[in-house]
Amino acid sequence: MTLALHGVGYRYAGASTESITGVSLEMRDGEVVGLGGASEAGKSTMCLVLSGLAPRAIKGVLSGTLLVDGEDVTAWPMHRMAEVVGTIFQDPTTQLSGVCATVFEEVCFGSMNLGLARDKVIDRTYAALDAMGIGELAARDPSRLSGGQMQLVAIAGLLAMRPRHLVLDEPTAQLDPAGTVLVADALAHLAAEGASILIAEQKTDMLARICSRVLILESGRIVLDGAAEDVLADARLDALGVPAPSAVRLRRALDAAGLATDLPADLVA
Amino acid sequence: MTTVVLEDLVHTYAEGSVRAVDGVDLRIGSGERVALVGQNGSGKSTLARHLNGLLRPTDGRVLLDGVDARTRTVAQLARAVAVCFQDTDRQIFAGSVGKEVAFGPRNLGMPADVQRAAVTEALDAVGLAAETSTNPYDLGYSRRKLLTIASVLAMRTPVVVLDEPTTGQDARGMDRVATIVARLAADGRTVIAISHDMRFVAEHFERVIVMRAGKVVLDGPPVAVFGSAAWDTLASTYLEAPYPARVGQRMSLGSTPTDVAVVAALGARVHPGRSRPDA
Numbered sequence: 282m283t284l285a286l287h288g289v290g291y292r293y294a295g296a297s298t299e300s301i302t303g304v305s306l307e308m309r310d311g312e313v314v315g316l317g318g319a320s321e322a323g324k325s326t327m328c329l330v331l332s333g334l335a336p337r338a339i340k341g342v343l344s345g346t347l348l349v350d351g352e353d354v355t356a357w358p359m360h361r362m363a364e365v366v367g368t369i370f371q372d373p374t375t376q377l378s379g380v381c382a383t384v385f386e387e388v389c390f391g392s393m394n395l396g397l398a399r400d401k402v403i404d405r406t407y408a409a410l411d412a413m414g415i416g417e418l419a420a421r422d423p424s425r426l427s428g429g430q431m432q433l434v435a436i437a438g439l440l441a442m443r444p445r446h447l448v449l450d451e452p453t454a455q456l457d458p459a460g461t462v463l464v465a466d467a468l469a470h471l472a473a474e475g476a477s478i479l480i481a482e483q484k485t486d487m488l489a490r491i492c493s494r495v496l497i498l499e500s501g502r503i504v505l506d507g508a509a510e511d512v513l514a515d516a517r518l519d520a521l522g523v524p525a526p527s528a529v530r531l532r533r534a535l536d537a538a539g540l541a542t543d544l545p546a547d548l549v550a
Numbered sequence: 551m552t553t554v555v556l557e558d559l560v561h562t563y564a565e566g567s568v569r570a571v572d573g574v575d576l577r578i579g580s581g582e583r584v585a586l587v588g589q590n591g592s593g594k595s596t597l598a599r600h601l602n603g604l605l606r607p608t609d610g611r612v613l614l615d616g617v618d619a620r621t622r623t624v625a626q627l628a629r630a631v632a633v634c635f636q637d638t639d640r641q642i643f644a645g646s647v648g649k650e651v652a653f654g655p656r657n658l659g660m661p662a663d664v665q666r667a668a669v670t671e672a673l674d675a676v677g678l679a680a681e682t683s684t685n686p687y688d689l690g691y692s693r694r695k696l697l698t699i700a701s702v703l704a705m706r707t708p709v710v711v712l713d714e715p716t717t718g719q720d721a722r723g724m725d726r727v728a729t730i731v732a733r734l735a736a737d738g739r740t741v742i743a744i745s746h747d748m749r750f751v752a753e754h755f756e757r758v759i760v761m762r763a764g765k766v767v768l769d770g771p772p773v774a775v776f777g778s779a780a781w782d783t784l785a786s787t788y789l790e791a792p793y794p795a796r797v798g799q800r801m802s803l804g805s806t807p808t809d810v811a812v813v814a815a816l817g818a819r820v821h822p823g824r825s826r827p828d829a
Binding site: 318319320321325371372374425426427428429430433451454455456457458459460461483486518519522523524527528530531534535538540542544545548550 | 563588589590591595636637639640690691692693714717718719720721722723724746748749788789790792793794796797800801809810812813816817820
């Protein structure tokens, strides 16, 4: 049990109702869990709660319990949460420090703040730049990059911190397909080393590619939870506002036309 | 209606730095649905910002209906081309959804009744008609994105540029954006959309322009740009044809950029006598 929610609800300050409610979830070591659902179903709120930012930085009322590695983290300060649970949000411009002159410094920023030795920070920074395929951007000004490049820089900074657990809110929203694949590969690598990862994502092709388990939220509650291939082929996805993955959609289109032809099983959407 | 022509367009952000746009020649006719695709940093957004004068060419020209954009102010260009940015929060500034969408029409000097109609129509198109008095920042990211699209629609310009309009959209949001693109084109307005979603591009655009390192490397209908003959070029800018195109190639169906095309090609193979269904 790595990240766990027991009967968790979250009501933002000033709101009259909870944005997520009665959510229970136990993640396992090395598990990549996808989180889907229509806009405003509660995906981002789940990410804020799991990362500890709600209620520590984003004010509101948390009910239920968040456990990290079996420990109730209610009393943990934000910096302690941040060391254990790394987070990325969909908008990279709010994620970058804004104080670093180069991409290299930006990617160092988080792990420097962990108080690591200089050599270690530098090694990790090179490794993270390499994993995101942005080595050639190292000397560039982060504020002058394209949206997708900024997103890769933000993710590289997170990877360099080597958090035990990761919570990612649409980390590839502005990425080109190649960037998306790099992120998917980096996440798979981290999971293989035992990190548990929760990734909120509208791109169900991405979830199909990297997740072993998928949860679907509707109006703040988990309504589907199971093996990725089962949940992503569930006929209820449309009604829940979740686009079916490409392979599922094509299969359905063929079935509707009465064509029983098998599709190549090894093609990744 | 407005024809957009780029003549050998070059843009460098600082002297001696990389050419973000490096010699692009394009002609886009009115009512065309054009998707601009390419790797992050390939120059798509830089190119788009030239269309409404937010950026001026370092070299070359932008012509709108034959008139050099350089001779027009940003305010004048705003009547012809409206651009919706990738980063919503750099665009939104008003205290309510209604005021945000009304800003453009008011600045263009539309009469009050036309303004109201333009705002209502735009909010209806994005499904935010019930939110006119809501603070934009009380909307989630995906609805803020739709709000920025509404602001651009309300300006009723002949050319609409959408920078990654489907980012963060759920299934319903994707459908809304697709409907908006189709309606704009049906009204004879030009839609130029930047997107990383090859499925969306293949299904809803008639022309796909692929950029790499500031240059146009492919330009044609989805059936050509996503056909296997173009795959090496796509791969050189780290793009991949959408899933149905790859399925079609594997199954020797020819170029099938959409599900509809796969169904039609397989149907024709299984029932050779029957005519192909409408694509």
